[in-house]
Amino acid sequence: xxxxxxxxxxxxxxxxxxxxxxxxxxxxxxxxxxxxxxxxxxxxxxxxxxxxxxxxxxxxxxxxxxxxxxxxxxxxxxxxxxxxxxxxxxxxxxxxxxxxxxxxxxxxxxxxxxxxxxxxxxxxxxxxxxxxxxxxxxxxxxxxxxxxxxxxxxxxxxxxxxxxxxxxxxxxxxxxxxxxxxxxxxxxxxxxxxxxxxxxxxxxxxxxxxxxxxxxxxxxxxxxxxxxxxxxxxxxxxxxxxxxxxxxxxxxxxxxxxxxxxxxxxxxxxxxxxxxxxxxxxxxxxxxxxxxxxxxxxxxxxxxxxxxxxxxxxxxxxxxxxxxxxxxxxxxxxxxxxxxxxxxxxxxxxxxxxxxxxxxxxxxxxxxxxxxxxxxxxxxxxxxxxxxxxxxxxxxxxxxxxxxxxxxxxxxxxxxxxxxxxxxxxxxxxxxxxxxxxxxxxxxxxxxxxxxxxxxxxxxxxxxxxxxxxxxxxxxxxx
Ligand SMILES: C=C(O[C@H]1C=CC=C(C(=O)O)[C@@H]1O)C(=O)O
Ligand SMILES: [Mg+2]
Numbered sequence: 136x137x138x139x140x141x142x143x144x145x146x147x148x149x150x151x152x153x154x155x156x157x158x159x160x161x162x163x164x165x166x167x168x169x170x171x172x173x174x175x176x177x178x179x180x181x182x183x184x185x186x187x188x189x190x191x192x193x194x195x196x197x198x199x200x201x202x203x204x205x206x207x208x209x210x211x212x213x214x215x216x217x218x219x220x221x222x223x224x225x226x227x228x229x230x231x232x233x234x235x236x237x238x239x240x241x242x243x244x245x246x247x248x249x250x251x252x253x254x255x256x257x258x259x260x261x262x263x264x265x266x267x268x269x270x271x272x273x274x275x276x277x278x279x280x281x282x283x284x285x286x287x288x289x290x291x292x293x294x295x296x297x298x299x300x301x302x303x304x305x306x307x308x309x310x311x312x313x314x315x316x317x318x319x320x321x322x323x324x325x326x327x328x329x330x331x332x333x334x335x336x337x338x339x340x341x342x343x344x345x346x347x348x349x350x351x352x353x354x355x356x357x358x359x360x361x362x363x364x365x366x367x368x369x370x371x372x373x374x375x376x377x378x379x380x381x382x383x384x385x386x387x388x389x390x391x392x393x394x395x396x397x398x399x400x401x402x403x404x405x406x407x408x409x410x411x412x413x414x415x416x417x418x419x420x421x422x423x424x425x426x427x428x429x430x431x432x433x434x435x436x437x438x439x440x441x442x443x444x445x446x447x448x449x450x451x452x453x454x455x456x457x458x459x460x461x462x463x464x465x466x467x468x469x470x471x472x473x474x475x476x477x478x479x480x481x482x483x484x485x486x487x488x489x490x491x492x493x494x495x496x497x498x499x500x501x502x503x504x505x506x507x508x509x510x511x512x513x514x515x516x517x518x519x520x521x522x523x524x525x526x527x528x529x530x531x532x533x534x535x536x537x538x539x540x541x542x543x544x545x546x547x548x549x550x551x552x553x554x555x556x557x558x559x560x561x562x563x564x565x566x567x568x569x570x571x572x573x574x575x576x577x578x579x580x581x582x583x584x585x586x587x588x589x590x591x592x593x594x595x596x597x598x599x600x601x602x603x604x605x606x607x608x609x610x611x612x613x614x
Contacts, residue, residue: 176247183300193389205406219290221305225282233519256562258301262286265554268547278548280410340384348377357593364589372529375584388413394610403566416571424564430506436526437461437500460590465500467525475520480506496605527551550582
């Protein structure tokens with residue numbers, strides 16, 4: 136679609152052809168909403184000149200604060216930034232939360248008017264959000280701003296895909312709306328574009344205190360877990376802990392995002408705001424990506440530090456590749472992911488040995504997985520089958536999650552759970568929200584866990600979690 140400007144003279148801009156089309160479509164949407172007696176979505180995609188997605192995210196700090204999201208894949212090829220909430224999808228404690236979100240989204244899309252002339256995934260109407268790790272864990276005040284499943288369709292979505300920029304506007308017309316709504320939306324959108332001209336730079340406040348939450352108690356829990364794992368039948372349980380940070384002023388999510396973006400090139404970078412809090416992180420772990428019939432997943436478990444010199448780094452990597460404890464920790468993940476995907480896939484390609492994934496602060500054992508699924512496989516069903524993999528929960532899955540619920544002091548909330556997006560054609564991607572933290576005004580909580588197996592040593596697991604805090608800690612000005 137061309138954005139054909141008819142003319143701008145002496146500061147007065149005449150209407151564009153596209154605006155005429157938009158107006159006609161909006162009249163149709165209003166008519167449809169009245170006839171059907173329910174809200175109707177109208178969504179439009181336009182191609183744009185380059186806009187920095189982080190600048191776009193930051194420009195929303197005045198009018199869309201608490202209603203923003205950001206997503207970037209490790210290759211920098213796929214970036215999403217959303218502002219405003221057109222429609223929220225939230226579900227509390229339920230055994231069917233994945234299915235419910237998917238059905239509500241599909242239901243909502245019925246009879247919508249979508250103008251998207253580009254054959255590209257990740258543009259047009261899409262929902263972004265995530266799930267809590269365990270909806271049956273007793274809730275604490277820490278995660279009071281997040282429901283067990285929280286997604287939203289943004290008002291404005293910027294998608295930067297392989298350098299090409301697309302802008303989606305999502306309007307919702309209810310049976311009571313009239314042309315005033317259309318005018319209001321156009322005004323609002325123009326204001327948004329104007330605000331992109333301004334420079335938005337937010338500095339981080341000073342970090343006053345970093346407090347580890349009950350580290351000794353955590354090590355005792357790991358020791359007790361090891362004893363239990365030796366006895367069986369549980370084989371692996373992932374245990375996590377928290378750091379609580381205090382600052383001398385409010386922490387703006389855009390300032391942290393800026394740092395994560397500069398410092399964590401090999402990771403998914405994500406942020407999800409909700410009612411003033413912001414959950415964000417730099418995760419190296421893909422849960423699942425669906426592009427048509429192609430599926431991609433990642434087995435990531437088993438860790439060692441980076442070396443100070445290239446030689447030391449290589450030796451550490453070699454050590455990890457032949458370490459029995461870490462190989463077992465990894466193998467449990469490979470077996471489970473293979474089994475979970477087999478149900479939906481005609482074909483799965485999976486190397487028989489892990490390789491190394493080296494990221495700034497840590498190296499991991501890594502096995503990529505590619506699958507070919509039948510056309511009607513649903514992404515959220517795959518997410519449900521996979522979550523939590525033994526890299527975050529344990530083995531067997533159900534018993535491990537119950538054990539975590541019982542012994543872990545931390546309220547994980549969205550940590551270690553799926554975060555990502557789903558578009559109107561069923562394509563999307565979810566990462567596992569690790570190396571993450573929750574911003575809450577002048578405070579923040581950071582989370583890190585590790586796979587405990589019968590061979591684990593609580594002191595080394597403690598040090599491993601300390602490495603895993605580093606990406607978020609650095610982005611927040613800590614060491
Ligand atoms: C649970 C976390 O990491 C998982 C992913 C990679 C390696 C892991 C490990 O070696 O224990 C964990 O399973 C975390 O970063 O909080
Ligand atoms: Mg580990």
